[in-house]
Amino acid sequence: MRNIFAFIRRFSVLLFFLLLEIISLTLLFRYNRFHQAAYMDTAGEITGSIEAQYKKVNDYFHLKKENEELRRRLNEVQNQLLQNFSSPDSTQRIITDSTSVDTSGERRKFLYMDAEVVNNSVTQPNNYFTLHRGSKQSVQPGMVVISANGVAGVVLDVTENFSTVMSMLNKQSRISASLKKTGESGRIEWDGVNPRLVQLRDIPKSVKVQKGDTVITSRYSDFPPGIMVGIIEKVILEKSSNNYLLQVRPANDFSRLQNVFVISNLQRNEQLELENKLKKKK
């Protein structure tokens, strides 16, 4: 017994060092696995409020580009207005359903909510960004985030007023995407190397693919179908498999994210419930 105490006393600093290392590594790997840690709640509120202050200043530097993107998006939406369509046949009537909130709650599948990005990173292998909108403003984990240009990420964790989003530039990110031309779907991943290139896998070699083809979100993803992901930059034939490895240039410039939309899929829970039932039967 005495020897044990003597040992502990002699190596107390080393033991303390090992203890701290174990604590930090546990925090790290647990966080990556379960995507949330209780203490990040308070810390998230504090860092979030500091970041919101920083953003106030930083926003002015990107106003011009942001404005251009919003105008382009507005133009797209304007082209879909009812006034732009007319039919010579008077028996036909064109109507658009323009209710922003569906009161019956039955037909609407996707609900868009705008949010500000207050913190962002692109240099790490696992990138996250923070939105100034949280559970009080009806953001929930699992919702998806797009910007005016295209796909941005998936909400991981929410506090009352802030939420953290796993960016598409994250090695754990998996997004189902498809080729716009032929419709084959694969998955978008990131290898953690170059923030200007993501990888599209699982596209069979039988499909004709060219540099410059457009990649959009697929019908099976959590994202609304048809949202821009990026443009194919390089086609690589993987020798070991039957699939291509496609290098895709994301439509978003992730280092410049400012205003984004959080999309809530109102029918997701119902779909998940049904699919989980099937899993239980197995």
Add this chain to the structure above:
Amino acid sequence: MSSLLRNIIRLILFILVQVFVLNKIPPLHQYITPYIYYLFILWLPFSMGRSSLLIVSFITGLCLDFFTKSPGLHAAACVAIGYLRPFFINLLMPQQGAEFNYREPSATSLGFTQYVTYVSVLTVVHHTFLFTIQAFQFGNIFYLVLKTLGSTVISLLLVTVIEIIFIRKQKFLTNT
């Protein structure tokens, strides 16, 4: 200004610069991620005990982790250099008793060559530790080595700039 107050202000400044300047600049190259905040640990006074040094390093790392949303990553690297720091200071100390004559490690207190060695070795340790933990998920040794090298060079450059811009006055402490 008391030593405690000065170090608290220093910690806040280093973390803010790391988060809002270095982490915000667009990626220079895939091999380069500049770091500067760990200089705070290298500048801590000689008089600190080894356990308190570990605690302070852990807190420093954790502060940055809250901003980068990676709890434990930088803390682990910081604790490693906090643990190794006393060994290097003992090795590189020019003459017996410099830790009583000066307050904290710098080019004047350790001597220029010794100080450069001290900073570079601990920078390499910090970066190797950090990028190895980050790379646990995918094992590309070549990428890891190049990233460590590239980031170390840039970080050392930043340290040099900071040392030149902010000259720390080192009083020669005597008993009288």
